[in-house]
Amino acid sequence: MDLEIKNAIDRLLYACDSVDTKHLSKQGPISLKQMVCQDLLTFIQKISLKDSEERINLFMMTYFSEIQVECIGDENENIHSSFKMLCQIDQVKEKSNGFILSDLYIKSIIVIGQHYSLSKKHKKSINVQGFIDYVKNLKEYVKNVPDLDKEFGHEFEKTSVNTNTEPISISEESSSISSSRAETIEDVLEQIDRLIGLQNVKSEVRNLINLLRLNKIRKERGYKQIKTSNHLVFLGNPGTGKTTIARLIAKIYKALGILSEGQLVEVDRSDLVAGYVGQTAIKTREVIDKAMGGILFIDEAYTLAKGGSDFGQEAIDTILKAMEDKRDDFVVIVAGYSGPMSDFLASNPGLESRFNKSIHFPDYTAEELFDIFNLYCQNYEMQLTTDASLSLKDYLQKLCNKKPSNFSNGRAVRNLFEASLSLQANRLAEKEAIGNEDLTMLMEKDLCLNLPDM
CATH class of the missing domain: 3.40.50.300 (P-loop containing nucleotide triphosphate hydrolases)
Structure with missing residues (x-):
């Protein structure tokens, strides 16, 4: 999971939830949030030169696991319907409640596009120019938003904002500061x-x-x-x-x-x-x-x-x-x-x-590496058993004391965490019934604590 993508999407979907669109008859049977999710997936399909289905499925499982997204839109459409709707909402509510929905959408598109364009794994199968052109189209559309009545009709006039919302939470690596303003120093x-x-x-x-x-x-x-x-x-x-x-x-x-x-x-x-x-x-x-x-x-x-x-x-x-x-x-x-x-x-x-x-x-200390592992656990709603925690601390101390030639600090912890998830999955595959505690608990046997050759 890329935390920058997660935070950008969280801000956007939170803002969508804060908008009351019950008077918007053009919306149809799905929520505004669902429409936005569908069009973000459509964007991924639009910029994918190959492997789009695999990329979209992985993105859905990683970022939309709790949101029902049944289909994606037309990848050849210059401006997707959800973005048009966000622009119109911005017009009606005059950017109240601290959110500019179209701005949040564009920033989410940019973060997602940059992630795939710069990734060593994905960049060769990504249409970078298509990504750049799409962002330009969005920004141009914002400058020339069509007249409200012509685009959606009079039923849009009563769209209102729900101000009884909770603040957005802040993650460890990237602040969920409202994107309606530029980030300050x-x-x-x-x-x-x-x-x-x-x-x-x-x-x-x-x-x-x-x-x-x-x-x-x-x-x-x-x-x-x-x-x-x-x-x-x-x-x-x-x-x-x-x-x-x-x-x-x-x-x-x-x-x-x-x-x-x-x-x-x-x-x-x-x-x-x-x-x-x-x-x-x-x-x-x-x-x-x-x-x-x-x-x-x-x-x-x-x-x-x-x-x-x-x-x-x-x-x-x-x-x-x-x-x-x-x-x-x-x-x-x-x-x-x-x-x-x-x-x-x-x-x-x-x-x-x-x-x-x-x-x-400087290299991280054993204590800092342990904190990093726990941060991964928090982000994925996992926790270590007492035995697993003690074994991990001992392993990381030995690793830092001897430091193999290929020691990679935080990257080594990330690899260890991902390997532990695989071992946990193999262990749980043998159980007939998997409880909630099973899903969130990493045991000592799940940790891949083999010291590399020094």
């Missing part, structure tokens, strides 16, 4: 503070924000700005939260007006380097265009500087040029192991001059 800092561990990283990010805020004030008051670079270097082992922090920094940069969009485009060497002369520059420019207005996050960036006749240098040169030409609305964060990254930056004077701010991401 305080909103993002709150999200950062809720992350497990990373105390030094949190301090460094706050120092960065304070400097940028001061620069913004100096600019507004006509003083010279303190010379600084917005590009960053993230140093640390895999699974230490580098991508999560990069995504939150993108939001901070947007809130400060440094970036216009605030999206994060995550790539590695394979997304930038081609096999023939001249192709790498083209491939890299396409990625840069996608990241324009946001942050380009290059994982294991040191692999670009292999030397010799390797085409990685062509990618580096193209990125450096964009950092100079597009510096007003384009930021690059490079990430990787501390030693190789130092060699990478030293390999090119242009790199050293542009990346003068580094943040080190």
Whole structure:
């Protein structure tokens, strides 16, 4: 489950529930929330070049397990019916109760589209241009919403808002702040503070924000700005939260007006380097265009500087040029192991001059890894038995003490959690009757606690 998708959808469906549409005769036998869910699935089908049925079924099981969604709409329709209805509701209730439904819908579409477009597993079977065009169509429709009576008739006039609703809950990794307004720096800092561990990283990010805020004030008051670079270097082992922090920094940069969009485009060497002369520059420019207005996050960036006749240098040169030409609305964060990254930056004077701010991401402690595992349990409504909890703590302590060469911190915990769910499923498959407690309990025998070779 992707928490960013979950929170975006939760905000949208919560807002749909808060709207009373009983006077809307055009709605039909299903609820507004069901219509929205159907059209989100239609969007996934629209951008899928292949494997759409498998992708849709998995999405339904992950995010719509408690909502009855019987069908999807016409993937060839430019603007889906539920979005038209949301726009009309926005008109009638004049954006009251703190929700702009059409805005929540567009943001959900963007989060879902970016998830599939950037995923190593899905991106080759996704029509990225189709995704971009669909978002443009939605935004254009909002600017020119048709007349209310012509679109739905007079029966829409009495649509009202139910103000007796509870606040949206906040998850551990992504705040469910109402999307009717842009996220403030305080909103993002709150999200950062809720992350497990990373105390030094949190301090460094706050120092960065304070400097940028001061620069913004100096600019507004006509003083010279303190010379600084917005590009960053993230140093640390895999699974230490580098991508999560990069995504939150993108939001901070947007809130400060440094970036216009605030999206994060995550790539590695394979997304930038081609096999023939001249192709790498083209491939890299396409990625840069996608990241324009946001942050380009290059994982294991040191692999670009292999030397010799390797085409990685062509990618580096193209990125450096964009950092100079597009510096007003384009930021690059490079990430990787501390030693190789130092060699990478030293390999090119242009790199050293542009990346003068580094943040080190330490490995998680055994206690922090245990908290991360429990966070996964909370998100999936699971809990550990006492024996399982004690065994897991002991395992994680041994893992941190010896640290195998492929130790991957939080990523290792996620893999452990997923493996434990599989072992639990195998155990429960042998039972004739499965109770609610069986579904939510992880036992010691469910935990895959085999220490890797050191």
